[in-house]
Amino acid sequence: MIPQELIRRKRDGGELDAADIRSFIDALAAGRLSEGQIGAFAMAVWFKGMSREETVALTLAMADSGDRLQWADIDRPIADKHSTGGVGDNVSLMLAPIAAACGLAVPMISGRGLGHTGGTLDKLESIPGYMITPDADLFHQVVKQAGCAIIGQTGALAPADGRLYAVRDVTATVDSIPLITASILSKKLAAGLQTLVLDVKAGNGAFMADRDQAEILARSLVEVANGAGVKTSALITDMNEPLADSAGNAVEMRNCLDFLAGRKGNTRLDTVVLAFAAEMLEKSGIAASPEEGEAMARQALSSGKAAEVFARMVSMLGGPADLIENPDKYLARAPVEKPVPAARSGWLAACDARGIGVSVIDLGGGRRHPADRIDHRVGFSELLSLGTRVNAGEPIALVHAADEAAAEKAAAALTAHYRITADEPVLNPVIAGLI
Incomplete structure (x- = not known):
């Protein structure tokens, strides 16, 4: 594969075959491409787009550019959720332990704040001692024993995405749907998932303010993920106001603890968390229907089992064992x-x-x-x-x-x-x- 020939073919509107895409990504990951070549490729894709088959090939090649996590010794369905980002969106903090309490294994690899949106990792770092980058063995043990672990991406997972994204960020090519799709899904595929649910937000607080554009992105993500072998669905959710009644880091962590204690029922946040839990459980085969999945999730909350899972995860990742009982002791106030x-x-x-x-x-x-x-x-x-x-x-x-x-x-x-x-x-x- 000659990089400039591949770039020229895409620039001229041609379709790339999977072998050439993989060769290009292998060269990118190995450092054999210049930033100019990477930027030219990204711009060609931005202008000419990619077919579904091309996007699947790009996603798989990026997922295979580093380690792939293995969960063979865990006898639970491996599931995760991803959000395109919003304000007051702390869904992952509650959803992971709820899903785990209902029988799923949730290895959730999250990110920091991006632009005006908050980041799950920043919220978790308001907990003293919490390790967002544990080694692979500890990550595996926490998922196995607690049922879920929320951590940050390591350099070993989909490293090609890291280099491609850095170039996209400075070449005005971030908002390409094929490149967004491959970036999100390559990391999820590398995490060894069997099922995935996506929260694609639309509204003035979302990256996709327009509902039609959000739907185009959601369809791309769902079709490519399913094409890559991960059973996937997406909910389009409203982001015309903060989702939780808090926006910040420690304040959203307090909101999370209140939610797990049952003090945030009948809210927009409650509706979204339970809808995603139901979708995860139904798609993974734990529940026969979304209605049964929602009932299971409500039971996990009301029984305190989800809170116990969250507490175990926090403790195993270096945080205080009594965070839920004594939040004021650990979460700093302004x-x-x-x-x-x-x-x-x-x-x-x-x-x-x-x-x-x-x-x-x-x-x-x-x-x-x-x-x-x-x-x-x-x-x-x-x-x-x-x-x-x-x-x-x-x-x-x-x-x-x-x-x-x-x-x-x-x-x-x-x-x-x-x-x-x-x-x-x-x-x-x-x-x-x-x-």
């Missing part, structure tokens, strides 16, 4: 906690979810540059849902900040992110579709 008053009376009709995520970054709860340190204490909690009736001056949220000036600035920004109307709004369903 020095300033200040209510954010409603600007006027009326209905919370709409909000800028992306703006809320950016406000968390402004507080120090996210990164502007990869090397930035995060203040895990800061963010917003007690966020009222859209469709809530408020009176002027009534709190719509609580801001957690490092000092008074930051709290005042964040409170003013949050107020500006909400629109209050005289009429009760008609809201989008939190789950918009299943693919």
Whole structure:
């Protein structure tokens, strides 16, 4: 395979065969391609796209560019979930232990915050001692004994994706659906999954703001994953407001513990978590139907079994054994906690979810540059849902900040992110579709 010939063929709209794609990715992983060649390939794909067969071949080649995890000694179905990212989206923290409590093994490899969206790993790092990059043996043991483990990607899994993504990030080719699909799924295939459910978000707080574009991405992910041998489905979910009633790191971890303790029922978050648990259990054959899967998930919550799984996972990965019983002992609080008053009376009709995520970054709860340190204490909690009736001056949220000036600035920004109307709004369903 001559790299420039492959690039030329794709540039001119030709279809690449699987052997040439694999040779190109092998050369990329081995460091035999220049950044110019990688960037030219990414741009050719951005302009000309890829067929489903090409995207499957690219995904498999990237998955095979490093280690593949093996779970032969675990007699449970191996399942996972992936989200395209949102604000106040801490679903993974509760979903993994719920699914594990119901009989699945969940080796969940998660990421850090990206842009205005929060990252599961950043939330977990608010727990003292929690190891997000354990060695392979410990990762395996935690999945085997606790039922789930939520960790970060190692360099040994799909390393070709890491190099390709770094070039895409600086060549304006991130938003190519074939490249997004291969990037997400190569890591999931390398994790040795049998089933996968995807949370593809649409709305002003999502990367895919347009519902039609979100559906195109969801279909690509589902078709390619199934074509690569992993039984996969996707739910399209609403991201026109924060999913949880908290946005930040330690505040979302507290929200997680409240959820596992049964204190977040009948919320949008509850609807999404249980829907994904039901889908995971049905797709893996643990439940005969989504309805049975949801009933199993509710039982895992109400019995306390999911909370026990979460506690075991945290303890085995270096965190405190009594986190659930004593969260205040371990989850740091911000020095300033200040209510954010409603600007006027009326209905919370709409909000800028992306703006809320950016406000968390402004507080120090996210990164502007990869090397930035995060203040895990800061963010917003007690966020009222859209469709809530408020009176002027009534709190719509609580801001957690490092000092008074930051709290005042964040409170003013949050107020500006909400629109209050005289009429009760008609809201989008939190789950918009299943693919």
